[in-house]
Amino acid sequence: MADDAPPGGFDRAAWFYEPLARIYSLGKIEAAKASQLGLMNPGDRVLYVGVGAGEDAVLAARVGADLTCIDLSGRMLARARTKFERAGLRGEFIRGDVFEHDRIGHYDVVAANFFLNCFERGPMRRMLRHLSGLVRPGGRLLIADVAAPSGNRLQRQLHRGYNGVGLALYWAMGLVPLHPIHDYRRYFGEAGLRCIRVRDFRVLPFGPVSFQAIEAQRLADPEG
Ligand SMILES: C[S@@+](CC[C@H](N)C(=O)[O-])C[C@H]1O[C@@H](n2cnc3c(N)ncnc32)[C@H](O)[C@@H]1O
Numbered sequence: 001m002a003d004d005a006p007p008g009g010f011d012r013a014a015w016f017y018e019p020l021a022r023i024y025s026l027g028k029i030e031a032a033k034a035s036q037l038g039l040m041n042p043g044d045r046v047l048y049v050g051v052g053a054g055e056d057a058v059l060a061a062r063v064g065a066d067l068t069c070i071d072l073s074g075r076m077l078a079r080a081r082t083k084f085e086r087a088g089l090r091g092e093f094i095r096g097d098v099f100e101h102d103r104i105g106h107y108d109v110v111a112a113n114f115f116l117n118c119f120e121r122g123p124m125r126r127m128l129r130h131l132s133g134l135v136r137p138g139g140r141l142l143i144a145d146v147a148a149p150s151g152n153r154l155q156r157q158l159h160r161g162y163n164g165v166g167l168a169l170y171w172a173m174g175l176v177p178l179h180p181i182h183d184y185r186r187y188f189g190e191a192g193l194r195c196i197r198v199r200d201f202r203v204l205p206f207g208p209v210s211f212q213a214i215e216a217q218r219l220a221d222p223e224g
Helices: 009-013 017-025 028-034 055-063 074-087 121-134 153-172
Strands: 045-049 066-071 092-095 107-112 135-146 193-202 209-218
Touching: 009 017, 009 074, 017 028, 028 055, 028 135, 028 193, 028 209, 045 055, 055 066, 055 074, 055 107, 066 074, 074 092, 107 121, 121 135, 153 209
Parallel strands: 045 066, 045 107, 066 092, 107 135
Antiparallel strands: 135 209, 193 209
């Protein structure tokens, strides 16, 4: 991507994005992302889309995976790269739009963490199909993100309130559009994905499920 691309909200937020997420979620966002590490093996080709400041990608590189990291934000990407350099780890860093990344079927694992939430429903569905196409048949698409509402009425209301505050905060900082909480699994069929496992993360032990880590398998023959 050209160096003169307009800086977005994520450029401005790069220095505090991960600490803010840690405080907001009492560490559960970080935990949801870290829960994916057991699904990666040394030598796996792993792509982190919208890698941000890369706290999860650097852990994957420690596992011995062959990492590619993409982000539109130069400052986010610079922070991710610095983490790799400090840890003495290697990775490929691409500043650009994930929609333009065209290594179809190349990756064993694609990790999309708190990334699909940057899009309204239509573009999110297109991105989900695109990400699925980047995974080799049988490989994994991993999504750590805000959970779709679940549980009893009170839990759903608490979930909507908590995530509404989060979304409004991120929207006010110019990071994401306002949109309802996505239920990614509803769109797995059209993207040629099968849900393998979902791990739930609660901010408080008896509170609603706030975040989820979804493991999906890329099917050999996607619909449409
Ligand atoms: C909400 S942040 C999440 C960052 C990181 N994955 C995490 O979990 O901390 C979303 C990231 O996606 C990047 N992003 C948004 N749209 C993008 C696109 N079309 N192509 C590449 N990166 C994009 C933003 O710059 C931002 O760094």
